[in-house]
Amino acid sequence: MASSRRQYPFQLIEPKWQQTWEQQQAFRAFSPGDTVPEGHPFGLRHGLSGKVAARNLLPEKFYILDMFPYPSGAGLHVGHPEGYTATDILARYRRAAGYNVLHPMGWDSFGLPAEQYAVKTGQHPRVTTEANIANFTRQIKSLGFSYDWSRELATTDVDYFKWTQWIFLRLYHSWLNPETNKAESVETLPYPADCKTEEQRRAYRDSKRLAYVSEAPVNWCPELGTVLANEEVIDGKSEVGGFPVIRKPMRQWMLRITAYAERLLADLDTIDWSDSLKEMQRNWIGRSEGAEVDFEVAGSSEIIRVFTTRPDTLFGATYMVLAPEHRLVDQIVTEEQGAAVENYREHTARKSDLERTELAKEKSGVFTGAYALNPVNGERIPIWIADYVLASYGTGAIMAVPAHDARDFEFAQKFNLPVLQVLQPGDAKTDWQGFTGDGTAVHSGFLNGLSTPDAKKAITAWLEEKGLGKKTVNFKLRDWLFSRQRYWGEPFPIVWKKDAAGNLYHEALPDGALPLLPPALDDYKPAPGGEPPLARAQDWVNLPDGSVRETNTMPQWAGSCWYYLRYLDAKNANAFVGKDAESYWMASNGKAAGVDLYVGGTEHAVLHLLYARFWHKVLFDLGHVATPEPFYKLVNQGLILGSDGQKMSKSRGNVVNPDDVLVEYGADAFRLYEMFMGPLQDTKPWNTQGVEGVYRFLGRVWRLFVDEKSETAFEQAQTLTAENAKEGKDLLDLILLDGGIAERDATPAQLKTLHACIKKVTEDLDGMRFNTAISGMMVFVNEAMTWQAKPLSVMKTFLQLLAPFAPHVAEELWARLHSTFGQTAPSLPYSPWPQWDPARLVESEIELPVQVNGKLRDVIKVAVDADHATIEAAAKAAEKAQPFLAGKTIKKVIIVPKKMVNLIVT
RNA sequence: GCCGGUGUGGCGAAAUGGCAGACGCACAGGACUUAAAAUCCUGGGACCAUAAAAAGUCGUGUGGGUUCGAGUCCCACCACCGGCACCA
Numbered sequence: 006m007a008s009s010r011r012q013y014p015f016q017l018i019e020p021k022w023q024q025t026w027e028q029q030q031a032f033r034a035f036s037p038g039d040t041v042p043e044g045h046p047f048g049l050r051h052g053l054s055g056k057v058a059a060r061n062l063l064p065e066k067f068y069i070l071d072m073f074p075y076p077s078g079a080g081l082h083v084g085h086p087e088g089y090t091a092t093d094i095l096a097r098y099r100r101a102a103g104y105n106v107l108h109p110m111g112w113d114s115f116g117l118p119a120e121q122y123a124v125k126t127g128q129h130p131r132v133t134t135e136a137n138i139a140n141f142t143r144q145i146k147s148l149g150f151s152y153d154w155s156r157e158l159a160t161t162d163v164d165y166f167k168w169t170q171w172i173f174l175r176l177y178h179s180w181l182n183p184e185t186n187k188a189e190s191v192e193t194l195p196y197p198a199d200c201k202t203e204e205q206r207r208a209y210r211d212s213k214r215l216a217y218v219s220e221a222p223v224n225w226c227p228e229l230g231t232v233l234a235n236e237e238v239i240d241g242k243s244e245v246g247g248f249p250v251i252r253k254p255m256r257q258w259m260l261r262i263t264a265y266a267e268r269l270l271a272d273l274d275t276i277d278w279s280d281s282l283k284e285m286q287r288n289w290i291g292r293s294e295g296a297e298v299d300f301e302v303a304g305s306s307e308i309i310r311v312f313t314t315r316p317d318t319l320f321g322a323t324y325m326v327l328a329p330e331h332r333l334v335d336q337i338v339t340e341e342q343g344a345a346v347e348n349y350r351e352h353t354a355r356k357s358d359l360e361r362t363e364l365a366k367e368k369s370g371v372f373t374g375a376y377a378l379n380p381v382n383g384e385r386i387p388i389w390i391a392d393y394v395l396a397s398y399g400t401g402a403i404m405a406v407p408a409h410d411a412r413d414f415e416f417a418q419k420f421n422l423p424v425l426q427v428l429q430p431g432d433a434k435t436d437w438q439g440f441t442g443d444g445t446a447v448h449s450g451f452l453n454g455l456s457t458p459d460a461k462k463a464i465t466a467w468l469e470e471k472g473l474g475k476k477t478v479n480f481k482l483r484d485w486l487f488s489r490q491r492y493w494g495e496p497f498p499i500v501w502k503k504d505a506a507g508n509l510y511h512e513a514l515p516d517g518a519l520p521l522l523p524p525a526l527d528d529y530k531p532a533p534g535g536e537p538p539l540a541r542a543q544d545w546v547n548l549p550d551g552s553v554r555e556t557n558t559m560p561q562w563a564g565s566c567w568y569y570l571r572y573l574d575a576k577n578a579n580a581f582v583g584k585d586a587e588s589y590w591m592a593s594n595g596k597a598a599g600v601d602l603y604v605g606g607t608e609h610a611v612l613h614l615l616y617a618r619f620w621h622k623v624l625f626d627l628g629h630v631a632t633p634e635p636f637y638k639l640v641n642q643g644l645i646l647g648s649d650g651q652k653m654s655k656s657r658g659n660v661v662n663p664d665d666v667l668v669e670y671g672a673d674a675f676r677l678y679e680m681f682m683g684p685l686q687d688t689k690p691w692n693t694q695g696v697e698g699v700y701r702f703l704g705r706v707w708r709l710f711v712d713e714k715s716e717t718a719f720e721q722a723q724t725l726t727a728e729n730a731k732e733g734k735d736l737l738d739l740i741l742l743d744g745g746i747a748e749r750d751a752t753p754a755q756l757k758t759l760h761a762c763i764k765k766v767t768e769d770l771d772g773m774r775f776n777t778a779i780s781g782m783m784v785f786v787n788e789a790m791t792w793q794a795k796p797l798s799v800m801k802t803f804l805q806l807l808a809p810f811a812p813h814v815a816e817e818l819w820a821r822l823h824s825t826f827g828q829t830a831p832s833l834p835y836s837p838w839p840q841w842d843p844a845r846l847v848e849s850e851i852e853l854p855v856q857v858n859g860k861l862r863d864v865i866k867v868a869v870d871a872d873h874a875t876i877e878a879a880a881k882a883a884e885k886a887q888p889f890l891a892g893k894t895i896k897k898v899i900i901v902p903k904k905m906v907n908l909i910v911t
Numbered sequence: 912g913c914c915g916g917u918g919u920g921g922c923g924a925a926a927u928g929g930c931a932g933a934c935g936c937a938c939a940g941g942a943c944u945u946a947a948a949a950u951c952c953u954g955g956g957a958c959c960a961u962a963a964a965a966a967g968u969c970g971u972g973u974g975g976g977u978u979c980g981a982g983u984c985c986c987a988c989c990a991c992c993g994g995c996a997c998c999a
């Protein structure tokens with residue numbers, strides 16, 4: 006394949022224009038207050054050349070963002086540039102359309118692989134990381150993306166993570182005031198009357214912070230030597246590496262994301278994301294409305310509180326289940342059951358999460374020997390413990406209604422517990438056993454005859470009146486486990502001290518002490534005793550005043566929670582982002598605010614996107630940002646599969662390396678193919694022959710513009726100087742324009758072809774239908790190939806349409822087109838986007854399909870403005886329709902203007 | 912099990928309820944060439960028919976429905992992909 010003749014000299018064109026853009030800083034975005042350099046194409050377009058870009062002089066902004074990559078050692082794969090190409094095309098389109106476009110790129114560069122490499126080799130993760138970033142930068146730049154590289158950032162930059170630490174301190178210093186439902190400084194926290202001593206007040210304050218310390222059981226992954234967030238554990242295994250995860254109580258930093266559950270849910274309605282993505286977040290947040298109900302323990306003063314979404318089935322509760330870890334188990338268990346209960350609790354405690362889910366197929370549990378009293382009717386019901394009830398959800402206890410809950414039913418079957426109907430399905434044919442839908446209450450005392458929604462209201466009101474329960478909302482969402490036992494992450498700006506009584510407590514470093522740098526280490530393994538690697542640096546850990554540093558680090562998600570804000574003002578040394586830049590780039594422009602378009606993979610549907618929204622809302626509450634949501638419109642690009650239709654992976658050997666494709670076909674063809682494969686959001690397989698297709702299209706574009714003889718001369722000259730790239734660049738000047746291109750008036754047919762193309766490309770870009778936009782350009786080129794005379798203006802306009810997709814070849818031809826006619830070429834990326842003229846598209850005569858009884862029989866030609874009578878007559882006379890009309894009566898004629906005619910006959 | 916999405920030629924795909932398969936790949940035939948590559952031209956859903964065609968019939972996962980007319984809307988089902996999964 007490498008031996009085949011090049012369609013056009015992309016290998017000379019692409020580096021040439023990439024250098025030009027870099028020298029011009031062509032894609033630098035200007036914030037309010039920036040000075041636009043003299044002669045910068047953006048300044049020339051908008052009358053700001055050499056001027057200070059005052060906010061009222063800047064055009065409307067458009068912030069278009071890619072999910073920044075983790076710079077892995079493996080380099081870019083073809084999935085990365087899919088989204089990047091889409092955003093680049095739109096960024097270029099918006100620039101041409103007159104917007105002030107912000108299109109930045111950076112690196113999510115903290116992460117485990119560099120650390121694992123450091124453990125093995127002793128090489129500092131920063132060295133690995135920088136090498137990987139250099140490689141990613143080279144690859145991304147070779148694709149000709151129009152990023153504003155002056156705003157490049159890496160989460161591992163000291164200047165960057167300083168502010169990550171600073172934002173952590175904002176969380177640390179805040180609490181959520183339930184009155185306002187907003188984060189406020191802990192200074193405003195009111196203390197209960199029984200907090201008298203400073204120690205008590207401190208403990209109370211620490212329990213309210215948005216960043217707090219918890220001793221709860223966590224997901225410990227021995228293989229990775231760290232804890233993981235719930236979100237990072239899949240089926241009891243680590244998301245990274247697939248290693249077993251066990252539960253282990255440890256002291257950990259948590260972020261109180263649950264305080265924002267309601268707002269994270271409600272504000273989904275204000276943003277333009279796909280329904281499926283919103284649904285994923287909704288499910289993850291998992292809001293459910295129900296009631297808490299108090300059950301008395303028979304013969305005891307203890308009360309067991311349960312949460313249920315079906316209080317209307319309270320009369321059907323035939324037993325009760327506590328989570329094995331429930332705090333009342335010890336107090337209610339009877340002597341006879343003591344050993345069995347203890348045995349069961351130990352057994353479940355030893356289970357890993359994996360085992361717990363695997364064994365979920367079979368219900369297990371033990372009777373405690375105790376009974377509870379059903380508050381509605383005083384019935385004595387047995388209290389069991391079972392691990393199908395989770396300690397961490399609701400109250401850790403349930404009332405079991407086996408007749409109308411699948412899990413309770415299964416448990417009751419296994420342990421022979423009674424099943425009592427309290428719900429009648431609306432459909433008499435449906436079995437009431439195991440019926441969990443809405444129906445009518447039966448065998449339920451005062452609820453009898455009520456529909457499920459009414460019964461819920463009635464029983465809740467009854468419980469509230471008696472003081473036995475109340476309406477409650479629960480969330481599946483848990484607080485975010487925020488600490489990791491790693492080296493290559495942001496150190497916490499926290500120290501630990503001891504009070505007079507010898508109790509440990511934490512204290513934040515002052516903002517002025519930031520950034521807090523990690524210590525240098527010789528060995529990156531966890532410290533002896535399972536302590537995080539930072540604990541190895543004892544002189545770093547131990548401070549002169551006797552306090553010790555926190556040795557955990559932040560998870561990789563921390564840096565990606567706010568990078569889109571840093572781009573707005575990447576060099577600011579005094580703030581994480583300046584107010585003017587923030588309010589300009591995140592402004593609303595009359596619609597919901599934030600990043601105008603964010604493109605990335607679905608793998609971040611619940612992790613990154615939920616965390617970032619949470620941080621953003623905290624910053625919003627504290628007045629640091631002006632919008633409640635970070636990302637207004639979000640689009641997930643689909644996965645690119647290998648040519649075998651399987652997920653690309655090294656082991657399958659179906660990975661496509663963009664570098665190889667670029668050598669063979671060039672960046673423009675690569676970009677075009679990534680977009681031509683199919684809709685951006687779809688999963689689709691890579692096909693190298695498909696690349697050749699769009700490559701050939703670019704060859705056709707090239708031949709549409711250049712003179713064939715000069716092309717041959719160029720190629721011969723090129724063969725002679727093949728080794729010398731510098732001379733090769735000048736050789737481009739041997740290529741002459743096609744003689745058919747001239748300054749002449751376009752024919753109506755040519756204008757029609759052009760304006761149809763402008764319309765198609767423009768509308769498809771607005772709808773992000775890149776594949777059909779490209780096919781629209783192919784239609785234009787196929788048509789234009791037949792033209793003897795090519796009007797200069799038409800050819801120029803076409804290049805403007807092509808430029809966002811294949812910018813290098815478009816620039817080369819644009820420059821040549823102007824120089825040949827002695828004109829100075831205006832900047833292509835900043836030339837105003839062409840408008841289509843509907844008048845050029847109207848037809849005088851149109852083809853109209855003629856149907857008989859809904860079946861196509863003929864096509865007639867009529868004047869575009871023909872009246873119904875004319876159309877009807879023509880249709881009835883249609884030659885090929887005659888056999889179907891012969892001997893029949895026409896009962897009805899349906900004419901859809903400009904669409905079709907349908908003759909209904911009997 | 913629940914939620915979301917997708918099913919159209921050999922393949923990637925396209926079609927505001929109005930000529931299904933635009934555009935491209937692969938394929939076949941032709942032109943150019945000593946030859947090949949590249950390029951250019953032509954063809955193409957299936958069936959039936961034919962020397963070749965025309966005409967005709969069927970056709971967008973399956974089965975129903977709404978409509979003059981359904982790939983598109985409604986109902987039921989099947990398959991595949993993604994997410995969640997003892998969350999009471």
